Amino acid sequence: MSGRQPTGLHADFIQASIAGSDAARSALVASWRRSLTLHGLDPAERKAPRRLTESELSDARKRIEPLLRAAGASLDRLYLAVGGVGCCVLLADREGVPVERRGAVADDETFDEWGLWTGTVWSEDSEGTNGIGTCLADQRALTIHRDQHFFSRNTLMSCTTAPIYDHEGNLAAALDVSSCRSDLTEGFVNLIAIAVGDAARRIEAENFRLTFCDARILLAPVAERNASALIAVDADDLVVGATRSARLGLGITQQALAKGLPAADILGISAKTSEDLDEAERGVVQRAMARAEGNVSAAASNLGISRATLHRKLARFGIRRPH
Numbered sequence: 001m002s003g004r005q006p007t008g009l010h011a012d013f014i015q016a017s018i019a020g021s022d023a024a025r026s027a028l029v030a031s032w033r034r035s036l037t038l039h040g041l042d043p044a045e046r047k048a049p050r051r052l053t054e055s056e057l058s059d060a061r062k063r064i065e066p067l068l069r070a071a072g073a074s075l076d077r078l079y080l081a082v083g084g085v086g087c088c089v090l091l092a093d094r095e096g097v098p099v100e101r102r103g104a105v106a107d108d109e110t111f112d113e114w115g116l117w118t119g120t121v122w123s124e125d126s127e128g129t130n131g132i133g134t135c136l137a138d139q140r141a142l143t144i145h146r147d148q149h150f151f152s153r154n155t156l157m158s159c160t161t162a163p164i165y166d167h168e169g170n171l172a173a174a175l176d177v178s179s180c181r182s183d184l185t186e187g188f189v190n191l192i193a194i195a196v197g198d199a200a201r202r203i204e205a206e207n208f209r210l211t212f213c214d215a216r217i218l219l220a221p222v223a224e225r226n227a228s229a230l231i232a233v234d235a236d237d238l239v240v241g242a243t244r245s246a247r248l249g250l251g252i253t254q255q256a257l258a259k260g261l262p263a264a265d266i267l268g269i270s271a272k273t274s275e276d277l278d279e280a281e282r283g284v285v286q287r288a289m290a291r292a293e294g295n296v297s298a299a300a301s302n303l304g305i306s307r308a309t310l311h312r313k314l315a316r317f318g319i320r321r322p323h
Contacts, residue, residue: 007152011043028148035128035150043150049115049127057119061099067172068100070207075102078199082192086181088116092132092174096123114157116178131159135174139163141197143189158184160192162200167211169244175200201228204243212241221267222249233263235305282317294321
């Protein structure tokens with residue numbers, strides 16, 4: 001492992017970059033400027049990152065518990081891909097605090113010393129430019145590699161991070177892979193970035209499915225086919241939820257969902273297709289009523305809908321209950 005860039009040289013380089021015109025063109029230098037002027041940080045500061053108490057960390061985990069349940073398998077899968085090459089996996093909340101971690105025991109001492117551990121505060125206003133904090137500040141996937149960090153003390157690490165959005169499309173967390181290796185190639189960093197982005201989208205999708213577990217989950221017809229663009233449709237064929245990708249791709253707003261948004265309007269179903277779907281649904285309702293021998297409560301239960309919804313469908317399709 002190579003040594004850090006001398007503290008003075010690193011601090012001078014950041015100061016010179018901020019003083020120049022780079023901040024107007026570079027997202028990295030813009031983050032350095034925020035760190036210095038907005039957050040009042042000093043790149044030469046040697047104080048260790050702030051850590052939450054056990055009680056504070058427990059509270060942070062509780063606030064993000066549903067997302068943690070959705071993320072478990074993806075965190076394990078991502079760690080299997082990168083853990084053997086000197087990397088750890090961190091899931092941080094929207095405040096920039098890792099609440100879940102995967103890492104090799106052999107690397108634990110190094111990562112703990114560097115603050116790549118649960119409970120450490122990595123928000124940009126605390127740690128300056130860094131993978132987790134700047135990802136959350138900019139709401140974009142990025143890599144902060146070694147001397148791109150604001151603090152000189154963080155220039156031995158390389159951090160690749162992607163944002164995670166909740167079931168309502170709000171920023172909820174950040175998924176990070178950090179490395180202590182000095183020999184990371186650009187190609188390998190790019191592979192890590194792809195793996196982190198894929199894992200973040202899987203976590204979003206799983207969280208969405210768990211949130212709308214009683215609804216049908218459909219792939220939204222966005223311009224660029226995107227596996228994370230999902231909508232949730234209830235028994236009345238109304239859209240009750242949409243991921244951030246679906247909201248952006250289809251212009252879905254929370255207000256539209258609250259008023260009631262027919263799935264047919266979102267899916268662009270033609271009149272003929274709609275008629276075909278109606279006929280198919282009519283057959284499903286008829287068969288359910290036949291199997292239940294005309295018992296509306298039993299048929300509704302078998303279909304997974306309410307009695308009131310089934311009564312509306314019976315009236316809509318002109319289906320009479322057998323005597």
